[in-house]
Amino acid sequence: MRFGICILPQVDWPEAAALWRGAEEYGFDHAWTYDHLSWRDLAGERWHATVPTLTAAAMVTERIRLGTFVASPNYRHPVPFAKDIATVDQISGGRMLLGIGSGGTGFDAFVLGDEQLSPRERFDRFAEFTEALDVLLRFEDPAAAASEAPGISFDGEWYRAVNARMVGAPAQSPRMPLHIAADGPKAMALAVRVGEGWVTTAGSVDDTEEWWAYAGVLSRRFEDACAAAGRDAAEMPRTLLLDSSARYSLTSVGAFEDAVGRAAELGFTDVVAHWPREHGIYAGDRAVLDEVASRLPALR
Secondary structure: OEEEEEOOOOOOOOHHHHHHHHHHHHOOOEEEEOOOOOOHHHOOOOOOOHHHHHHHHHHHOOOOEEEEEEEOOOOOOHHHHHHHHHHHHHHHOOOEEEEEOOOOOOHHHHOOOOOOOOHHHHHHHHHHHHHHHHHHOOOOOOOOOOOOOOOEEEEOOOOEEEEEOOOOOOOOOOOOOEEEEOOOHHHHHHHHHHOOEEEEOOOOOOOHHHHHHHHHHHHHHHHHHHHHOOOOHHHOOEEEEOOEOOEOHHHOHHHHHHHHHHHHHOOOOEEEEEOOEOOOOOEOOHHHHHHHHHHHHHHO
């Protein structure tokens, strides 16, 4: 089992630097932040931009992998986003994990004045966004700035590009890993075909036992998707976000250890919890995080 921590981008720098350094010192394998312009009930609170936050985090850490949990096409075009995130990957020394999803239907979906999309339209846009990132992030620009070699062009239903250029050779080969959030069959098929990892929140069911049962259903569904595509499910990380508004894994050490054990039984290879906040959602005691961190080696 590998362990991740999600740090909401609410704390001002340089105080936030202590959280990202702390995640590495605690021994977490990966640290993530949400990719939203604002989020749910926290919309009226401080909320920093994702790419600058991860850039700063890369500068104050050395080992821990860093990621978006998760980026979406709600307010992004694949060309500038690919260049931004590839630059962060270079700064970090090749430690980026790119979590991507279709995007919710909250504030981020309409902040640019877009019309509401149907579920099919949201998936089609997501598939095009993901496939564009897959190509863009693999692209190795010629070293010569004056080179006339073509860049990347595409003309899709949702996105267009004409000779787009990237930053140079990718920091990871052939590109940074894509960890794709997917619950439905079409999205899972996309994750298996294009991605290097699968991410799920297992829905928003408040009943704990129902939630775990559904997490198991999704894990088996992912195995079936891998089998249908001729891909070994054991080769792809399966990441489960342990927390929801009704359930927080770091309420106690026992709660966290129980969640880790249940996730492992369902075939998940990675789990992610949220850094404790002082109040509201994910409110918790830093002492619990201290104790959990001390037990990570034994839980692996």
